[in-house]
Amino acid sequence: MILLLSQRYDYSTQLITRWLVSMEKSFLRINKNERSMSLQHIDLKKKELVVKRNGQTYNLLDFNAVLERRSGFTVQDLVNDSQVLEESLFHEETSYHKEHVLKEANELIDFIHYYIENTSVKVIGKYEHRKLNKLKVLYLATSLGLSVPETFVVSTKADLIRLTKEYCNNIITKAISDGVYLFTNLHGYYSYTERLTLDTITSKLSTSFFPSLIQKEVKKLYEVRSFYLEGAFYSMAIFSQSDKATQTDYRKQGKAKLASRMVPYQLPDATSALLTKLFQVLNLTTGSADFMVDEKGEHVFLEINPVGQFSMTSIPCNYQIEKIIAEKLSCI
Secondary structure, three states: OEEEEEEOOOHHHHHHHHHHHHOOOOEEEEEEOOOOEEEEEEEOOOOEEEEEEOOEEEEHHHOOEEEEOOOOOOHHHHOOOHHHHOOOOEOOEOOHHHHHHHHHHHHHHHHHHHHHHHHOOEEEOOHHHOOOOHHHHHHHHHHHOOEOOOEEEEEEHHHHHHHHHHOOOOEEEEOOOOOOEEEOOOOEEEOOOEEEOHHHHHHHOOOEEEEEEEEEOOOEEEEEEEEEEOOEEEEEEEEOOOOHHHOOOOOOOOOOOOOOEEEEEOOOHHHHHHHHHHHHHOOOOEEEEEEEEEOOOOEEEEEEEOOOOOHHHHHHHOOOHHHHHHHHHHOO
């Protein structure tokens, strides 16, 4: 039987489940934050990790194939009585008890994923790799021989002005970790890679600010998104230069909302070999790598997203990655 650990609105997981249904394969999908599941008990001697979901009990160690997408478990699944997080237990300290419970819960969640992954025959994705340090990955990529943008972390206006002048206004900024992605009933907030200008820096920034990631902008011919799955690459070229709004970040759309052209693509052998080494060093069996191909034709590595929506590569290029993953999970 197959276990899918994901979240409710994950489209890639949804496409995989459709293939599993068509293959008549049994599976259980657990989505984080649905509040439909609760932990019952763990028995290390009997090898039991028992949860109750919608009134039915499962031993998650009985599943022999696992897809790790987006956790599947949260603190809310473990803390059945939310009052334990609200009532103060210590004099003069109103938050220590909550922080302590959250540490306990997160430690338990780490073990739950570890236990499942190490008792299953087939595992695609790993919980511990759901998040990578972008700067560490850039450092490793450089050490392996991949070309990366010139990268800086700055916290003063003076340094930023210096870089802007040095690179003739060709600098960009992006999040050090994950970008902003928040939607409420009234508003949506989403951050992009943004080009910085001397005018913006001098007029809008204070003398010092939170340490920020700055890179020399790559003047690109096109972008490449390459999904890696257990030694194979499924790549796509994205031609995003025709619309001014998408020149810095293809996820943006201009007023005309012109979709960037996306076509199947094959990485050069040398780039593919170096990228494979990077995935191996990071101990990743899956993930999406982003490149810019500059005006000289050089592939400039940007980052790896170990979880991302691979359907955005699979569907335009007709790779049927979701089917491939479903088949890998089923061949046990």
